[in-house]
Amino acid sequence: MVNRQLFSFDLNDPFFKHSVGFDRLFNQLDVINNNHHLESTYPPYNIIKTGDETFSIELAVAGFTKEEIDVEVKQNVITVRGEKKETEEKETFVHKGIGTRKFQRAFTLADYVEVVEGDIVNGILVLMFERKVPEAMKPRKIELGLKESPKDKLAEFLTE
Numbered sequence: 001m002v003n004r005q006l007f008s009f010d011l012n013d014p015f016f017k018h019s020v021g022f023d024r025l026f027n028q029l030d031v032i033n034n035n036h037h038l039e040s041t042y043p044p045y046n047i048i049k050t051g052d053e054t055f056s057i058e059l060a061v062a063g064f065t066k067e068e069i070d071v072e073v074k075q076n077v078i079t080v081r082g083e084k085k086e087t088e089e090k091e092t093f094v095h096k097g098i099g100t101r102k103f104q105r106a107f108t109l110a111d112y113v114e115v116v117e118g119d120i121v122n123g124i125l126v127l128m129f130e131r132k133v134p135e136a137m138k139p140r141k142i143e144l145g146l147k148e149s150p151k152d153k154l155a156e157f158l159t160e
Contacts, residue, residue: 042103043082053131054116057107062123063100069125073115079106080125112137 046058061069061082070081084100109129116128 042099042101043105045105047107050128055113055129057127057129059105059125059127060123061120061125063098064120066120069120071115071118071125071127073109076109076111076113077106078109078115078127079104080127 043060045060048056048058050056057078059080064082064084068082068085072079072081081102081104083102110131112133113129113131116130118125118127120126
């Protein structure tokens with residue numbers, strides 16, 4: 001009997017660590033529930049933390065050209081699809097070990113994570129990400145006592 005896992009919910013995912021709140025958790029569960037039938041182990045991938053606010057994802061896509069790979073970002077989910085184009089030449093393989101089957105991989109991005117760039121290098125699709133928090137959302141220091149307090153203004157008004 002094959003042990004098949006329906007959900008691959010990983011709280012240690014570096015993109016998930018940057019999200020806070022139950023609304024984000026329920027959105028994550030909804031995405032997993034809607035996409036569980038697409039789960040596959042192909043192609044293999046790595047998620048690499050390259051800095052405090054930067055990450056990269058590497059997918060092994062040997063045998064695919066840039067034209068056969070589609071990368072799309074929609075509602076904080078990046079989806080990578082690959083489909084090998086059929087060639088008119090019929091090749092006779094003695095052994096075919098390079099997988100070129102159709103695939104789809106989806107990764108959920110945390111808030112404010114943006115795709116910076118992507119390219120295929122030596123059969124590896126490399127996608128670079130950066131977390132860009134807007135200035136209005138960043139923590140800021142509030143300095144106290146810089147302006148006169150309302151009590152001081154009232155006392156000044158009464159003494160005049």
